[in-house]
Structure formats: C-alpha cells, structure tokens
Amino acid sequence: MINESFHIPVLTEEVIQHLLIRRNGNYLDATSGFGGHSSAILEQLVDGSLVASDQDPEAISYLKSKFKSEQRISIHQARFSQLDKLFSTNNYDGILADIGVSSYQLNNPKRGFSFMKDGPLDMRMNQNIGEDASSWLSNASEKEISSVLWKYGEEKKAKRIAKAIVEARKNIKIESTKELAEILLEEVPRRFNDKKHPATKTFQAIRIFINNELEELELLLDFISKHLKIGGRACIISFHSLEDRMVKRFFRDHSRRDPRLSKLPNLADDSSFKLVSKAIKPSDEEINLNPRSRSAVLRVVERIK
Ligand SMILES: C[S@@+](CC[C@H](N)C(=O)[O-])C[C@H]1O[C@@H](n2cnc3c(N)ncnc32)[C@H](O)[C@@H]1O
Numbered sequence: 591m592i593n594e595s596f597h598i599p600v601l602t603e604e605v606i607q608h609l610l611i612r613r614n615g616n617y618l619d620a621t622s623g624f625g626g627h628s629s630a631i632l633e634q635l636v637d638g639s640l641v642a643s644d645q646d647p648e649a650i651s652y653l654k655s656k657f658k659s660e661q662r663i664s665i666h667q668a669r670f671s672q673l674d675k676l677f678s679t680n681n682y683d684g685i686l687a688d689i690g691v692s693s694y695q696l697n698n699p700k701r702g703f704s705f706m707k708d709g710p711l712d713m714r715m716n717q718n719i720g721e722d723a724s725s726w727l728s729n730a731s732e733k734e735i736s737s738v739l740w741k742y743g744e745e746k747k748a749k750r751i752a753k754a755i756v757e758a759r760k761n762i763k764i765e766s767t768k769e770l771a772e773i774l775l776e777e778v779p780r781r782f783n784d785k786k787h788p789a790t791k792t793f794q795a796i797r798i799f800i801n802n803e804l805e806e807l808e809l810l811l812d813f814i815s816k817h818l819k820i821g822g823r824a825c826i827i828s829f830h831s832l833e834d835r836m837v838k839r840f841f842r843d844h845s846r847r848d849p850r851l852s853k854l855p856n857l858a859d860d861s862s863f864k865l866v867s868k869a870i871k872p873s874d875e876e877i878n879l880n881p882r883s884r885s886a887v888l889r890v891v892e893r894i895k
Contacts, residue, residue: 597693599626600883604870605686605825606630608890614638615683618817620670620810623649623692625656628663631686635662641677643668645716646695669716670810671802673817683822685814689807690829691715691797693882703797705771705789711764713793713800723796724765732756742804742832743795747778751792767793794830807833811840815862818893823866827888834869834887841865841891866890 605627611617611634619628622642631640642653643666650667657663668676670687695701699709702723711724727735736752739745754777755764764770771789778788798804814824828834845863870888877884 597624597626598880598882599624599630600688600876600880600886601827601870601872601888602627602630604888605688605827606634608825608866608870608888609684609686609823611635612638612683615822616680617641618643618673618677618680618682618685620644620668620673620685620687621689622653622665623688624694625653627686627688628653628657631684632660632662638662638683639664641666641680641682643673643676645669646692647716647718648694649692667716670806670813673810673813677817681817681819681822683819685818685822685824686827687810687825688827689803689810689833699767702767703793705767705774705787705793708766708768711767711770713797715801720800723770723800724763726796726800727755727764727770728759738799739792739795741795742798743791744832745791745795751777798832804832804836807836811837815844820893820895823890823892825888825890827886829885829887834889837889838869841889845891862893862895863891864894866892 609617609631611631613634613636615635615638617631617635617638618641619631620643622628622644625642628640628642640663642663644650644653645668647667650665653665657665666676691703695715696703697707699707702710702712711722711727713723714720732752735755736748739748739751745751751774754773758764758773762769764773774789774792780788818824826837828837841863842865845861845865867890870890872883872886
C-alpha cells in the first residue's frame with residue numbers, strides 16, 4: 591500500500607503563485623506522481639480541468655484511487671515523448687513538470703534506484719518497458735559504461751569505475767543495488783570528508799541513461815513550445831544541473847530576440863516566451879522540513895505569441 595507521505599511535493603506555493611491559475615483554465619501536470627502538485631492545482635480550479643500524466647504505472651494507480659471522485663481531472667499513463675501524440679489537439683493555460691524520481695521510487699527497494707537500500711538493480715520508472723540497469727550493465731561495453739558515467743553523472747573516475755564493473759561481472763551478474771554499491775565502494779572508497787557517497791554519481795548516471803531522461807526532457811520542452819496557450823505559463827522543477835541547464839537554455843533561447851537581428855530596425859521580435867523570473871529555489875524553511883527539496887530549481891516562462 592502506497593502511503594502519501596512517501597512524497598512531499600516541492601516548491602508548491604511557488605508553483606501555484608507562478609502558474610497564475612485561471613478558475614476555468616485547462617492545465618497539464620506532466621509528472622503527477624503522487625498528486626501533490628495536482629491537488630494544489632485542483633484547489634484553484636472551479637470549472638477548469640487538469641490532465642495528470644506520469645510514466646510510472648504505480649503512480650497512475652495511486653492517482654486513480656486518490657482522485658476517484660474528482661470530475662475535473664483526467665489521468666493518463668504517458669512519457670513526455672508520448673504527449674504530442676496523445677494530446678495533439680490540446681492547448682493549455684499552464685503546464686507543470688516536476689522532473690526526476692519521486693521519493694516513493696527512490697525509497698522503494700524494489701524499484702532499484704537507491705544504493706542506500708538493497709533491491710533488484712532495476713531503475714526503470716516504468717518497469718513494464720525497456721531494459722533494466724542490471725541487464726544493461728551485463729551487456730554494455732566498458733567504453734559505453736564509462737561514457738554514460740561521464741556524460742550523465744559527470745563522474746571524473748568514470749573510466750576506473752567502468753573497468754571495475756567489467757572486471758566484477760566476469761565473476762557475478764550484478765543484480766542488486768548492494769552488489770553495485772559494493773563494487774563502487776571498493777574502487778572508490780569513501781573518504782572521511784566526502785560529502786557524497788561514492789556511488790551517488792554512478793547511480794544518477796545509470797538512472798538517467800536507463801530512463802532516457804535528457805531526450806525525454808527535450809521532447810517535453812518541444813511539447814511546451816507547441817501546446818502552451820498565449821498568456822499561459824510553464825513551470826519546470828529540476829533536481830540536477832544537467833536538466834536545469836537544458837531548461838534554462840531552452841527558455842532563454844526562446845525568450846530573446848536573435849542577437850544577430852537586434853541591430854536591424856523595424857524587425858519584429860520573434861521570441862515566443864517571456865522569462866517570468868530567475869531560478870526559484872526552496873526557502874530554508876522548506877529545506878528544513880523536506881531536505882530532498884534542497885537541490886530543486888524552478889524555472890517559469892510565459893508564452894507571449
Ligand atoms: C518528483 S516526482 C513528481 C511528484 C509530483 N509532483 C507530486 O506532487 O507527487 C517525478 C515524477 O516524474 C515522473 N517522470 C519522470 N520522467 C518522466 C517522463 N519522461 N515522462 C513521464 N513521467 C516522468 C516520475 O515517474 C515521477 O513520478
């Protein structure tokens with residue numbers, strides 16, 4: 591039984607404040623998860639509607655039971671890459687995405703996301719599709735592993751770690767989070783003053799790769815650029831710098847006039863968004879209440895044409 595306290599939504603007040611919700615507007619929460627932000631949006635709607643989607647089947651069954659008597663919500667299991675096909679005719683007054691993993695996914699050993707809890711090395715946000723982390727680690731070449739660790743984890747010891755993984759798998763199939771964490775700890779022992787566990791970057795990198803997270807984010811941004819109404823706002827919360835950099839760049843590039851054209855007179859500005867604020871971070875109070883929120887960054891844009 592999934593318990594709601596497994597996931598505390600982050601920056602909820604700030605999201606609601608910046609979405610400028612219209613009582614009769616149409617909204618999309620593309621990462622509805624355990625429905626925290628979706629509930630807050632519904633509280634502001636009167637006769638508007640909310641599409642709540644997520645790729646995780648466990649989240650979807652939870653949402654269906656949480657909102658079973660709510661008429662204004664429609665719930666869909668969908669990845670960002672499917673939104674354009676599923677909702678090709680919909681346009682929204684506001685779109686929210688709170689990307690990454692939920693605390694439920696992270697804390698549930700059966701999902702295999704965390705080196706803190708032993709469980710099958712899975713890491714898929716939708717366990718019904720794709721290759722899990724254990725099979726990928728069994729088959730990938732040393733070079734491929736090292737490049738994933740470097741690209742998605744910015745892990746400086748990527749080559750050493752990849753070599754250790756390939757050595758270890760000659761003797762065992764790496765099937766559990768604990769087995770992988772032990773290989774990593776042996777190769778990169780934890781030093782007294784290390785703030786982060788040596789497995790942090792490797793786990794993050796494999797998770798991003800297995801779930802195709804950056805490619806998915808790119809398609810979400812593309813969807814936003816096509817399906818936000820004029821005057822509508824998009825809020826994106828990300829939890830690590832790779833994602834945040836992508837969001838920042840995309841919003842910036844679509845919010846400013848092409849600098850090569852800026853000196854030409856009488857030329858219309860073709861930017862489609864306006865940046866609403868700088869990066870918004872959780873208050874100290876929120877971080878104290880929910881330490882997981884400390885790395886969250888919210889960015890907001892408004893469609894202007
Ligand atoms: C941080 S949680 C969101 C929690 C939610 N805002 C709440 O209040 O409960 C992130 C969610 O995004 C989902 N997610 C991540 N990447 C996705 C993608 N590419 N497509 C759809 N859902 C995705 C995950 O399955 C997870 O449930």
